[in-house]
Amino acid sequence: MSDVARIEIEEFREEVRNWFTENKPQDPGFLLPETFMEVGTDEQFEFLRDWQRKVYEAGYIGISWPKDYGGGGRPQIFQDIATREMVTQRVPFMPNTIGLNWAGPLILKVGTEENKRKYIKNILSAEDIWCQGFSEPEAGSDLGNTRCSARRDGDDYIINGSKIWTSLGTYAKYMILLARTSKEKSSKYAGLSFFLAPMGVDGIDPEPIQKLTGEYGFCQTFFDDARIPADCLMGEEGDGWKTAMITLTFERGASGGQAGGTSMMELNAYDVLELARRVRRNGKLAIEDTYVREKLVSFLIEFRGNQLMSAREKVPGLTGDWPGAVSLSGKLRNTELRRRLTQFSLSLMGANAARFVSENSVDGGKWQRSYLNSFSATIGGGTSEIQHNIVGERVLGLPKD
Amino acid sequence: MSDVARIEIEEFREEVRNWFTENKPQDPGFLLPETFMEVGTDEQFEFLRDWQRKVYEAGYIGISWPKDYGGGGRPQIFQDIATREMVTQRVPFMPNTIGLNWAGPLILKVGTEENKRKYIKNILSAEDIWCQGFSEPEAGSDLGNTRCSARRDGDDYIINGSKIWTSLGTYAKYMILLARTSKEKSSKYAGLSFFLAPMGVDGIDPEPIQKLTGEYGFCQTFFDDARIPADCLMGEEGDGWKTAMITLTFERGASGGQAGGTSMMELNAYDVLELARRVRRNGKLAIEDTYVREKLVSFLIEFRGNQLMSAREKVPGLTGDWPGAVSLSGKLRNTELRRRLTQFSLSLMGANAARFVSENSVDGGKWQRSYLNSFSATIGGGTSEIQHNIVGERVLGLPKD
């Protein structure tokens, strides 16, 4: 790296740090959601959308996306610095996650020039919220079972069926939609097509689903003869499976290209350590309990192991015997750790662990809610059981079930 | 129960206690095996065979087997008392395990009168050692893959192939043998037949297998045109699978009928507790270590849970929602507990855990050896993975893989 570049980077780091220090939002007075999948009330949504817009306008997301479409046009390292700072300063996350991390990178990678001009800038500014329409109620994690149909009719497609787990469904302007355009194909993965579908047309009805926490945050989206323009089709008819798989590589973090920023509040072993220092378990500070101490150390080792894996993967010569092991196992490792960590966090509070979201609870009940919510990530986007299969088969080369 | 019976039982209990107290063998001066599968030297074998004969002659095994064939002809409760006393006094086990627990009960249940007269008494006295010929090298846990063949030739069957994991193979006079008498059957389980085969004929060659401990104790038995009399066949040709399944119910402890006595040295959580009281982990008594204490309590709970399950199963009304749960899970529970318990026991010894069988080791290295040997039970007789399937499918009714 040249000295000029090095100085530029250092200046940027300083600038970013100052900006977030000055502009970090105040406590809104209500419990914020911890991931984009948990946005359950209008006040939560408006607060987060405003925040994303502000960050975009300051130039700290989409930094590495092309300037022509509203991005910053600078090298990825600048985005990494800005994102890292958001994590460090624990600012709220960017709510338009599907847009920033899935739809946006996908459009930039395989979309038309027109797609890029139309969608990218408004994804960054949170003007257009995006949602995802892959899963269906009866299909489980197997996208091959997609039944939602898209039938060509003149200049339109007519959509029928339903999609589930559409986060931000009631706020979204667009959906990345996987639907079946033909039933006559040999494989169940053929006959699928991919759409950039508007949510505002007649016959599309996102209905909020009540989560196990009692809150809302996902929808089931019903399609009843909904007409969308034929140019919403991405690529060719029948390419849907391929396009969906490209999208999933963005989800699993197996390829770059995302706009940056966070999509959830960081919650790691150090946060639980901090909790242990201030709450009481059976009369004394949790941190003084021998069991708590042993578990905290184990979690700190595991958490740091995850961090160091990413660091090691970048060192040529140390990438290991099993290409893809670190990136393909990322979702499994991180989501299962979060589940176990939040479950453990409750044990720090003694009998008060039995409370739920309310002012009498430790941190307003955020830990209890986090444990219950943690399952969205161990189930959604391919359950942990499926993740085990993916890693076992694709990385270790073990035979399929 | 009548008062007379009650008094008779109490007297018997007293008598048994005294007999074992007086006749318990001295330390032989070498490390005894802990299960019948681990008898690796002649001195170990002779010592144990003498002991079984002595116990039989005193009348404390086979108590509930019919008098006509050499048994005691008394109710089962007397045997239970005697066996319990052997456990309590930690006397050596009965080496003719296959005879006492598998072949004997099988012959009594489905054998001919002639079989009973010929075999039963010598099983009890350890005059005739029995071994088992079910597993084969390439078949894994699936008896349906049996390839060892038995071809009828006049008054004989001619046996070819090999069997593996034949404990006491070099000492045995008879083998319960599963072999294929026909290849033309529809299912792979058809075409199998069951034999009570003599080991002393030409063409049967048991070759000791070196175990992971470095010791011996199992054989691979080779059959090379070995001729055995046709009347060794048990039941009809083709009944082998059915007969083998009956035998396995004796192994899993799912049905009674065994001759009594133990087939392994009891090694339970209390033994590890006792160990913790006298060995040092990093300079202090293991029992003082916080981690050791927590683990010991967990193991004591688990061990007592196993004991109490058997107690509860006998109470009408408390047998539970899942018939067979306790008995069918017995092997899984007990063998996996033993593996984890012996693995844990090593951690009590600090750096001395790294020793192996020798006079410098804690208890002569018995704990290290026990951990390595524990896998014979988590693998043999259907691996723990298969046991999970058995319980999941037969008890919970979950679908097959």
Place this chain on the structure above:
Amino acid sequence: MKITLSDEQRLLLETAQSFFIDRCPIEQTRKNMSNGKFDQSLWQEMVELGWAGVNIPEEFGGLGLGIESLVPIVESMGRFVVGSPIKSTAVAAGLISSFGTYEQKSIYLPRIVKGEIASIGFIEENGAWDDGFVETVAELRDGGFSLTGKKCFVTDVDCSSLVLVSAKVKNETNIFIIETSEIPEGLVKREVVIDETVRSFQIDLNGLFIGENQVLGSGSNRLADLSSLLLNAAEMSGGVSGVLQLTVDYLKNRKAFDRLIGSYQSLKHPMVDILISSEALRSHLYYAANCLSSGPDKEAEIAIRMASASGSEAFAYASDRAIQFHGGFGFTYDCNAQLYMRRALWCQYQGGDQVYQKKLLETLLLD
């Protein structure tokens, strides 16, 4: 170690099992949850079955059995995640029966038999399980006790006529009987707790003055702890059975990738581990019940704490896996798995979790 079940206990078990299936299936519990009201008619039927007086001497109108005879009832209740004041009422009845004066027994026990509810308040804002940390103070003056302190997690106190609370007189923890009518309006506040089938309250005791004759005999706090724990373990045992059944049923019917999901070993094998933990828990539970029938001695304490530790561990695991194995449906409020998970967390953290119980067992077993 033996387990026995008397004829009365067997009868109670059979009755309770069919009672809750018929009378309070989960849909009913969900209705009660959503309107937040106490299910008076359910309680009335339980009272009519004699369950409010199971462990009250015959002399005062009860069945004259021990508190351990409640185990089958509470276990069956736990199976269907029913919310009911039977636990607190039975613990209170047991304490008054064992540690009350003749006068106290004559006053309170017949009222309980008739269906008046008793609640208990042993835990405070500090969330400690060990009653050494009780901060509520009862000061003896003017022929009575003046109370200072707050109690949390007092269930159904709005419907109860008695509440038993722990408080320190000098350094000793005692248990006091309070008539709820003595507590001024406004000092009882509903709490938000994780188990929505539970109606939990905080009581502010500051300024309350009660008679000298409202204290139970010394040592009652030990029995209070052990009998609460036993019934808590019973509830967990029922909970594990219930959630196991729920999950097994789902795994037998749901398909993914063209196979019934119960055929996948990554789901099938953990279910077997859960089954085994459930069988072990039930065994610990009924043995502990047997032990307590001969009094709260050391053997009973060991058995009860073992049952409690096993219960917390098994129920936490079984309900966590139930959510996961129900997949997307498991993440919804509509799926019953969440009811069991919330009940599991409630039970685990009310009684003192497995880590706490094991810590106490260390002393009992190793020293």
Place this chain on the structure above:
Amino acid sequence: MKITLSDEQRLLLETAQSFFIDRCPIEQTRKNMSNGKFDQSLWQEMVELGWAGVNIPEEFGGLGLGIESLVPIVESMGRFVVGSPIKSTAVAAGLISSFGTYEQKSIYLPRIVKGEIASIGFIEENGAWDDGFVETVAELRDGGFSLTGKKCFVTDVDCSSLVLVSAKVKNETNIFIIETSEIPEGLVKREVVIDETVRSFQIDLNGLFIGENQVLGSGSNRLADLSSLLLNAAEMSGGVSGVLQLTVDYLKNRKAFDRLIGSYQSLKHPMVDILISSEALRSHLYYAANCLSSGPDKEAEIAIRMASASGSEAFAYASDRAIQFHGGFGFTYDCNAQLYMRRALWCQYQGGDQVYQKKLLETLLLD
């Protein structure tokens, strides 16, 4: 937190990986095990590659790198369960380089570079890991030290020319350099240890008298501990990689019930967990190596103990599962799984197991 690998280290890694594949596959190790002899020619080749002097200053003929540069070598060695005195020799060389007088360095380091082996004796019959429990005493008199005590688990001492031992001078633990030629015949006894690739000995030091100039500078015991632990973790990391590969290969080829056994989730999923633990371990290891290169400070201690704890946990689990998943074959001496399990136990209990490391980490991380 960053991980870097210098060009020299990368070269060492590449060389070591191919060296052990070619030069000491497992069959060779089995031969060495069964004849019990030291593989002199293997060691000679390692010396010729310069590995005996990796962490010896150039001034004394070495490569002038830090002990962390041995990590790739020891890791590669661990992958094929090779037995070799490289670990003890490197630790000894590092200690003399850092804590020796100029005279000591001039005398010993060039000999090590040329291939003389150094062994280490830090552990005693009490099996303690913490050097506070060292019972060997060095008493200063007549211009030298008189030693009393015994050392255990001293590897390859019969072939070594130096052995470094810990002993207490008053209350402080110091490290002494002993020429093995000074130890009388008969005071060195072969020990039976679980890892049969390891040639372990007990030394009786009673009556040994050594010169005043044979003690290393104070503080050497801390570096001794951390550098031994780091190489131990490297060996475990290699071991986990090796046993993972061994098991995966078996699961891809063995059939049961007409299916390749690697297709069963009950085997496939634990293998994934082992893979992840292996990836985490390697990451901890190379980060720890990076840290130690700037000296044995607190950050280095944390990183090394984390690597050690991860290694003990991962290797114990991976090798236990390797035996189980090899089924009947896994139970035989012929299956290589047992070599890894024995190595795992050796490494885990020589360095101080995961429970011990975590206990020390509690103080480092939480207080």
